[in-house]
Amino acid sequence: MKVITANFVTCAVKECKTSPTSFPLHFHDAELEQQELNFQPEFIRNIIPRIDWEGLRVTANELGFPSLPESKPEGEALNNEQTLQDLHRLLMETQVMEGKLICGNCGHEYMIKEGIANFLLPSHLGKRNIINQQEVMLANAPSSLS
Amino acid sequence: MLPTPDTSHVSFDTIYEPAEDSYLFLDTLSSASESKWLTERFQPSPTTPNTVPLIVEAGTGSGVVLAFAAAQSQEIFGRRDVLTLGTDVNRNACTATRETVTAAIRSQQQQSVSAAHPPLQSVHISSLTANLCTPLRAGSVDVLLFNPPYVPTEDVPQLPSAAQNDPSSLTASLEQSRSAKFDSDSYFLSLTYAGGTDGMETTNQLLDAIPDVLAARGVAYVLLCRQNRPEEVKERIRGWGGWRAETVGSSGMQAGWEKLVIVRIWREV
Numbered sequence: 001m002k003v004i005t006a007n008f009v010t011c012a013v014k015e016c017k018t019s020p021t022s023f024p025l026h027f028h029d030a031e032l033e034q035q036e037l038n039f040q041p042e043f044i045r046n047i048i049p050r051i052d053w054e055g056l057r058v059t060a061n062e063l064g065f066p067s068l069p070e071s072k073p074e075g076e077a078l079n080n081e082q083t084l085q086d087l088h089r090l091l092m093e094t095q096v097m098e099g100k101l102i103c104g105n106c107g108h109e110y111m112i113k114e115g116i117a118n119f120l121l122p123s124h125l126g127k128r129n130i131i132n133q134q135e136v137m138l139a140n141a142p143s144s145l146s
Numbered sequence: 147m148l149p150t151p152d153t154s155h156v157s158f159d160t161i162y163e164p165a166e167d168s169y170l171f172l173d174t175l176s177s178a179s180e181s182k183w184l185t186e187r188f189q190p191s192p193t194t195p196n197t198v199p200l201i202v203e204a205g206t207g208s209g210v211v212l213a214f215a216a217a218q219s220q221e222i223f224g225r226r227d228v229l230t231l232g233t234d235v236n237r238n239a240c241t242a243t244r245e246t247v248t249a250a251i252r253s254q255q256q257q258s259v260s261a262a263h264p265p266l267q268s269v270h271i272s273s274l275t276a277n278l279c280t281p282l283r284a285g286s287v288d289v290l291l292f293n294p295p296y297v298p299t300e301d302v303p304q305l306p307s308a309a310q311n312d313p314s315s316l317t318a319s320l321e322q323s324r325s326a327k328f329d330s331d332s333y334f335l336s337l338t339y340a341g342g343t344d345g346m347e348t349t350n351q352l353l354d355a356i357p358d359v360l361a362a363r364g365v366a367y368v369l370l371c372r373q374n375r376p377e378e379v380k381e382r383i384r385g386w387g388g389w390r391a392e393t394v395g396s397s398g399m400q401a402g403w404e405k406l407v408i409v410r411i412w413r414e415v
Binding site: 014046110118119 | 229241271280
């Protein structure tokens with residue numbers, strides 16, 4: 001999972017979507033791996049417009065990357081090769097292999113294993129669940145039945 | 147014809163093997179009319195910043211469709227620079243997709259070196275174990291692809307638990323008994339086709355998410371079979387207000403009707 005992913009995901013719990021604290025999800029115990037990729041300044045320049053800069057600064061900080069510029073590079077700053085290289089390294093070359101992403105609103109922990117994050121919710125938080133509805137009905141049944 | 151991404155590394159015990167519906171997706175995206183439409187849609191304009199598109203496939207299975215979109219991004223979107231992200235409820239499918247997409251990009255890059263074309267830059271950023279688009283941020287998706295479980299069935303199977311998708315339990319499955327493995331494989335395969343009432347239960351969940359998850363310039367491609375009643379689905383989408391839905395690909399005539407269609411869904415601009 002490349003670091004840029006954290007800029008596009010949020011908590012999978014529906015009720016958290018409207019809460020500003022559900023983005024970005026917070027990395028904990030992250031194990032990183034660098035994968036070398038060809039640096040294409042134009043590519044990074046055209047990715048910047050779609051980046052939520054505040055969110056990325058939080059992510060970069062949690063992963064121990066030197067702090068990014070305070071505001072999103074624009075105009076002349078987009079020609080700064082060093083900034084673009086730093087972003088390339090962080091967004092494209094850095095992969096999170098192990099660890100978790102935690103929602104700042106509900107506290108739910110999404111585990112990352114071998115580079116794949118698991119956003120499936122336990123049944124009481126997800127919607128679709130026929131078998132578990134039955135379980136809930138049984139659990140709510142009068143105790144004489146159990 | 148553009149090359150079909152290689153999926154020879156994929157074990158199809160729990161993953162849908164590319165079939166007629168998958169190939170209809172590839173043919174539709176790369177058709178002259180669709181690639182022209184997409185290329186115009188994602189061309190940089192003087193008024194908007196030139197922004198790299200994010201292509202998302204929900205329920206990637208082997209990853210063959212997403213890999214095709216990534217590797218052939220120049221032919222389909224008129225861009226050499228797309229980002230791809232895939233989701234699937236089966237962790238095995240996520241692992242397979244990561245391999246399929248990165249290999250397809252690599253193979254295309256090697257060919258363009260010899261052909262002296264500008265190199266392909268597209269990058270696969272993630273495969274996530276997730277139900278449809280549930281973890282994605284509002285307005286983040288430029289192109290959404292969905293080949294659903296569309297077969298009408300009595301029930302939709304329950305989604306896998308975290309434990310069923312744990313890499314250690316998936317490895318342990320190698321040692322389980324034949325009948326236990328058969329049950330587990332059949333369950334995961336049922337997730338790839340069982341669509342519940344009218345075969346539409348999972349597709350309806352995805353359709354509901356479209357207005358939220360698609361960017362303003364975003365577009366979704368959803369495959370439907372005849373039993374899903376595509377004409378009614380399109381009418382429903384048009385009823386959202388400000389949305390359009392058209393059939394842009396089809397295959398297999400059955401009693402005068404197309405068996406499978408691909409519907410393009412987008413906002414009026």
